[in-house]
Amino acid sequence: MASKTISEYKEVIKACKEVFEKKTRDYGTAWRVLRLPSITDQIMIKAQRIRSIQEKGVQKIDDGIQNEFLGIVNYCIIAIIQLELPRDASMEMKFEEVGALYDKTVHETITLHKDKNHDYDEAWREMRVNSMTDIILMKILRTKQIEDNKGKTIISEGVKANYQDMMNYAIFCLIKLRSE
Numbered sequence: 194m195a196s197k198t199i200s201e202y203k204e205v206i207k208a209c210k211e212v213f214e215k216k217t218r219d220y221g222t223a224w225r226v227l228r229l230p231s232i233t234d235q236i237m238i239k240a241q242r243i244r245s246i247q248e249k250g251v252q253k254i255d256d257g258i259q260n261e262f263l264g265i266v267n268y269c270i271i272a273i274i275q276l277e278l279p280r281d282a283s284m285e286m287k288f289e290e291v292g293a294l295y296d297k298t299v300h301e302t303i304t305l306h307k308d309k310n311h312d313y314d315e316a317w318r319e320m321r322v323n324s325m326t327d328i329i330l331m332k333i334l335r336t337k338q339i340e341d342n343k344g345k346t347i348i349s350e351g352v353k354a355n356y357q358d359m360m361n362y363a364i365f366c367l368i369k370l371r372s373e
Contacts, residue, residue: 198310198315198368199303199307201368201371202303202306202364202368203303204371205266205364205367205368205371206266206299206303206364208263208367209263209266209267209270210292210295210299212263212267213267213270213295214288214292217288217291217292218288221285222284222285222286222291224271224275225275225282225283225284225285225286226284227271227275228275229272229275229276229340229352230337230340232268232271232272232275233272233333233336233337233340233352235264235268236265236268236269236272236329236333236359237330237333237337239261239262239264239265239268240261240265240326240329240330240333241330242258242261243258243261243262243326244323244326244327244330246258247322247323247326258370259367259370262363262364262366262367262370263363263367265329265359265360265363266360266363266364266367269356269357269359269360269363270295270298270299270360272352272356273298273301273302273353273356273357274291274294274295274298276352276353276356277294278294301357302357302360302361305357305361306361306364309361317362317365318369320365322366322369322370325362325363325365325366326366328358328362329359329362329363332355332358332359332362333355333359335349335355336352336355336356336359339351339352339355340352
């Protein structure tokens with residue numbers, strides 16, 4: 194099952210990166226102007242829309258929840274890239290440069306997924322998409338609290354780990370939605 198999951202995970206990432214590349218070619222790296230709390234808020238908007246559609250059972254804008262989960266994945270990657278770039282990094286970056294950072298972030302996060310999947314025996318497959326949406330929202334609230342505390346935690350993981358968890362849950366949702 195684990196090899197199937199990695200294959201599905203990579204398929205989702207491929208779709209996410211295609212959108213990321215097209216938007217980068219359209220807009221450049223305008224997202225570089227965003228501070229981490231702004232990126233966290235963008236993720237929150239997407240997750241809240243997903244939850245709203247799940248609860249109402251109807252949507253008025255054609256863009257489905259799959260696109261919102263895809264956006265969560267890409268915004269999490271953007272956040273991790275922003276977090277790790279030096280303060281003096283250029284605002285405008287070529288796709289080749291930012292694409293390599295995208296791939297690095299995905300590699301680190303898929304490695305984390307493999308480790309957790311080993312320990313949890315793919316428990317996410319038994320979860321509901323609605324529950325994973327709630328967990329993403331909880332992780333957003335945790336991240337906002339850490340940001341409000343200027344990154345200081347007593348016992349908790351930092352914002353990067355929360356972005357990675359949100360990204361993985363969004364990918365799990367996309368895998369589950371593809372198979373429905």
